[in-house]
Every structure is written in structure tokens, then in C-alpha cells.
Amino acid sequence: MIVRPAEDPTLPLWRAAVILRVLTLLFALGVIFNHREEYARPGLGFAMAGVMVAWTAAITYRYLRPTGRNLLAFSVVDLVVCCGVMTSSWWVLTSAQLHDPTVPLVPTVWVTGVVAAGAIRGGAVGGSVFGGVVAAFNYGVRGYVDTDLTRDLLLLVGIGFVLGLAATSLRRAAAALAEALRVEAATAERERLARSIHDSVLQVLARVRRRGAELGGEAEELAKLAGAQEVALRALVSSAPAASEDGMADLAARLKVLETDRVSVSAPATPVLVPAVMATELTAAVRETLTNVEKHAGDGAKAWVLLEDLGPEIVVSVRDDGVGIPAGRVAEAEREGRMGVAKSLTGRIADLGGTVSLETAPGEGTEWELRVNR
Structure with a gap:
């Protein structure tokens, strides 16, 4: 169109x-x-x-x-x-x-x-x-x-x-x-790509996942990876296109893409429009948090991402049911030169003028709360 x-x-x-x-x-x-x-x-x-x-x-x-x-x-x-x-x-x-x-x-x-x-x-x-x-x-x-x-x-x-x-x-x-026509054109193109991906890539990933689970062993690990990519790709092609007008972006659509079989994303049904730079930085911060869950929360740990639109303020919460973070571990990691939390998470939100809070305890999982003003 x-x-x-x-x-x-x-x-x-x-x-x-x-x-x-x-x-x-x-x-x-x-x-x-x-x-x-x-x-x-x-x-x-x-x-x-x-x-x-x-x-x-x-x-x-x-x-x-x-x-x-x-x-x-x-x-x-x-x-x-x-x-x-x-x-x-x-x-x-x-x-x-x-x-x-x-x-x-x-x-x-x-x-x-x-x-x-x-x-x-x-x-x-x-x-x-x-x-x-x-x-x-x-x-x-x-x-x-x-x-x-x-x-x-x-x-x-x-x-x-x-x-x-x-x-x-x-x-x-x-x-x-004009904006409605632009969104309609973007949606039509997205649906065309979704049909093409469904007829090729998604079917292959689904077959790899099923066959790997049947074979077991190393193939089962490959099956899990294929399943995770299948879920992520389905979320990508099914999520609404990010609206953009005067440099604004839909944060909800961008976070939806992060959804996998181990990550659940909850967001308002309507677009959450924020400046494009803010959407990019928040998405990158959430992605870094989910990476930490995958690396450190333990096998089988799941994560939940919640996006709240409070009008003048945007709140993104990332919670997992993993092993938690021992007291003082974040500060110790910074002293050891591991700057993932300091730069990729706290630093990004600080640059946006926002705040980051952490609630965790050994064996009780972790919850990060990211708050930024629009």
C-alpha cells in the first residue's frame, strides 16, 4: 500500500x-x-x-x-x-x-x-x-x-x-x-512479512524444537534455544508496529519484542508514546536486566516485565524468581570491573534523569524498578 x-x-x-x-x-x-x-x-x-x-x-x-x-x-x-x-x-x-x-x-x-x-x-x-x-x-x-x-x-x-x-x-x-494511513501501510507490510516468516522460518524452528526434544542430549539443548527464538520471533511479528510521530516511539511495542518462553511482558493495550531516545535506552536497560537473569538467576528462572504508564512518569519493573542477589554483590561487581549494572542499567536510566531501585534477597528472586519522567 x-x-x-x-x-x-x-x-x-x-x-x-x-x-x-x-x-x-x-x-x-x-x-x-x-x-x-x-x-x-x-x-x-x-x-x-x-x-x-x-x-x-x-x-x-x-x-x-x-x-x-x-x-x-x-x-x-x-x-x-x-x-x-x-x-x-x-x-x-x-x-x-x-x-x-x-x-x-x-x-x-x-x-x-x-x-x-x-x-x-x-x-x-x-x-x-x-x-x-x-x-x-x-x-x-x-x-x-x-x-x-x-x-x-x-x-x-x-x-x-x-x-x-x-x-x-x-x-x-x-x-x-495521514498518520492512520501510515500505520495501516506499516501494518499491511508487517502482516505480509509475518506470513512469509510463518511459512518458512517459524516452521523450521518449530520442527527443530520438536525433533531436538525427541532426540534428547545435546539436541535437547538446541531444541530449547530454537524454542526461545521461535517465541521471540512470534512476538516480533505479532506485536503492533511502533508508532512514530515527531520523534516519539511506542515503548510497549519495543518491550513486547523481548518476550520469550521464559520472559513475560505486560504492557498497556494502547501505545505508550515516549521520546525515541528514551524508548531505546529503556529497552536496552531492560534487555541488560534480562541478560543478567539468564546468566545469574539459575536454571529455569523466569522473568516478568511490567510497563506502567502513569502519565508524567513511566515505570518499568523487571522481576524474576531466581536465586536472588546477595547483599553487597552489586557494589562488589563494580569494584571488580564488571560494569554491566553500573553502565548498562543504572547509567542509562541516570542519563534519562530517572532512578533505579533494587529489591532482592538470597533465594527470593530479584526485582528492578526503573522510573523516568516523560
């Missing part, structure tokens, strides 16, 4: 914003033509009409290609142009027209399109700010405050806020869909 990157999820909104801009431009041109004989400076009014036509063509070209880092800067320039055209009403309209609420300013509703652009690009905050700026210029050019202008303020800010929320929701939904 091939996952291709999707286009900008807000592209339909940009197209709608361009259509709104074109329609409001046609309305503004009609208003200017209708009031041409009443204006104080009709020539300047027609010049502003030309500016609106040219700028609408520019924003149409740019907003239909909503990529690149300078889109926000372009939107701000768009806001400046719209406010400049509004301000030209001071010279185009007569004083009486400026104070007459029935006579629209030069751009009329054309300027509302920039609020849509600010909302799509900047979200709810951007849309609200753009709406507030346009409304402020509306107050300033008119030179007074009344109910109609205040209503325009609420509408501009409200529309910018709602449209901004919609744009942000679209982007989040698109990101979630």
Missing part, C-alpha cells in the same frame, strides 16, 4: 475565499459606478477600482497556491492593501457621505475577503485579529461609533474566529488521517 502526501487540506477554503473576493469585487465595482457622480473625487474612485481589480488578480494567483513560507506575510500585505483602499474613502467621498451610513465606503464588502484569508492561514486567532483590524479602520474612516458599525465588528471578528477554527480542524483531521 503506497501512501502519497495529500494536498493542502485547506485548499477548498482558499478557493472559496477567492470566489468570495471576486464576487465582492463585482459588487464594489457596481457601487463605485453607481455613485460616480456623487463622489468628491470620482477619478480617484475609479483609480481605487483599478487597484482592487489588480489586487484581486494577485491574491487569486497566490491563494490558489497556498504553499510556501511567505503566505502569512502575503496575507498581512493583503490586509494593508484592503485597509489602504478603505482609507481612500476620506478623499473619494464627501464629508456628508462619510457620515451617512447608507453610503458605503469605496471597497464596500470587498474587504471582508481578507478576514477569510487571515482565518484560513492564521486560525481562529488570525481570523479574529484580521476582523478586528478591518472593523477598527471602518470606525476610523467613518469617524463615529454607532450600532451598525459595532454590528459589523462583531460579524467580522465572529466570522474570522469560526472560519479559523474550521481551517485548524481541517488541518488536524488531515494530519490524523
Whole structure:
């Protein structure tokens, strides 16, 4: 399954914003033509009409290609142009027209399109700010405050806020869909590999395990090794793929791979996402602990790994039913130059800012507890 990157999820909104801009431009041109004989400076009014036509063509070209880092800067320039055209009403309209609420300013509703652009690009905050700026210029050019202008303020800010929320929701939904498609593709590939491994490697290991157990002697030891590898390989191909997003990894999936016939791993059913470096170091520390169980806990000793997700804290416990560790043996091993616990276990967790605690006694097994903050 091939996952291709999707286009900008807000592209339909940009197209709608361009259509709104074109329609409001046609309305503004009609208003200017209708009031041409009443204006104080009709020539300047027609010049502003030309500016609106040219700028609408520019924003149409740019907003239909909503990529690149300078889109926000372009939107701000768009806001400046719209406010400049509004301000030209001071010279185009007569004083009486400026104070007459029935006579629209030069751009009329054309300027509302920039609020849509600010909302799509900047979200709810951007849309609200753009709406507030346009409304402020509306107050300033008119030179007074009344109910109609205040209503325009609420509408501009409200529309910018709602449209901004919609744009942000679209982007989040698109990101979630892309992640779901990535996981689906990874799962499909994993299942394909699992089928291939099951039809070849796992069947061979299972046959070696059964035949070695029948023969006994050295072959029985080989059978045990084959059985352990069979369990580990089954855990590997059956565990969920480690989710990765913004450098995060699923610690539960990584620990599941360590499961064998002598090691049981318990973890939450949902992914336990932690920074990838933390997941790597914790997995290596647990692996070192399990290696010590295999070497020192005694024949037939079993181990249990428990992963707990406590929100701000991750706790991994490794317990075995082996012979235990005599008092002072860990410190003695460090003095003898055996640095397995000091470096591979304690050192790794300390580098993560976590702590390691040990509970053990001769004949009562061993329990390591690894705690790290997320």
C-alpha cells in the first residue's frame, strides 16, 4: 500500500475565499459606478477600482497556491492593501457621505475577503485579529461609533474566529488521517512479512524444537534455544508496529519484542508514546536486566516485565524468581570491573534523569524498578 502526501487540506477554503473576493469585487465595482457622480473625487474612485481589480488578480494567483513560507506575510500585505483602499474613502467621498451610513465606503464588502484569508492561514486567532483590524479602520474612516458599525465588528471578528477554527480542524483531521494511513501501510507490510516468516522460518524452528526434544542430549539443548527464538520471533511479528510521530516511539511495542518462553511482558493495550531516545535506552536497560537473569538467576528462572504508564512518569519493573542477589554483590561487581549494572542499567536510566531501585534477597528472586519522567 503506497501512501502519497495529500494536498493542502485547506485548499477548498482558499478557493472559496477567492470566489468570495471576486464576487465582492463585482459588487464594489457596481457601487463605485453607481455613485460616480456623487463622489468628491470620482477619478480617484475609479483609480481605487483599478487597484482592487489588480489586487484581486494577485491574491487569486497566490491563494490558489497556498504553499510556501511567505503566505502569512502575503496575507498581512493583503490586509494593508484592503485597509489602504478603505482609507481612500476620506478623499473619494464627501464629508456628508462619510457620515451617512447608507453610503458605503469605496471597497464596500470587498474587504471582508481578507478576514477569510487571515482565518484560513492564521486560525481562529488570525481570523479574529484580521476582523478586528478591518472593523477598527471602518470606525476610523467613518469617524463615529454607532450600532451598525459595532454590528459589523462583531460579524467580522465572529466570522474570522469560526472560519479559523474550521481551517485548524481541517488541518488536524488531515494530519490524523495521514498518520492512520501510515500505520495501516506499516501494518499491511508487517502482516505480509509475518506470513512469509510463518511459512518458512517459524516452521523450521518449530520442527527443530520438536525433533531436538525427541532426540534428547545435546539436541535437547538446541531444541530449547530454537524454542526461545521461535517465541521471540512470534512476538516480533505479532506485536503492533511502533508508532512514530515527531520523534516519539511506542515503548510497549519495543518491550513486547523481548518476550520469550521464559520472559513475560505486560504492557498497556494502547501505545505508550515516549521520546525515541528514551524508548531505546529503556529497552536496552531492560534487555541488560534480562541478560543478567539468564546468566545469574539459575536454571529455569523466569522473568516478568511490567510497563506502567502513569502519565508524567513511566515505570518499568523487571522481576524474576531466581536465586536472588546477595547483599553487597552489586557494589562488589563494580569494584571488580564488571560494569554491566553500573553502565548498562543504572547509567542509562541516570542519563534519562530517572532512578533505579533494587529489591532482592538470597533465594527470593530479584526485582528492578526503573522510573523516568516523560
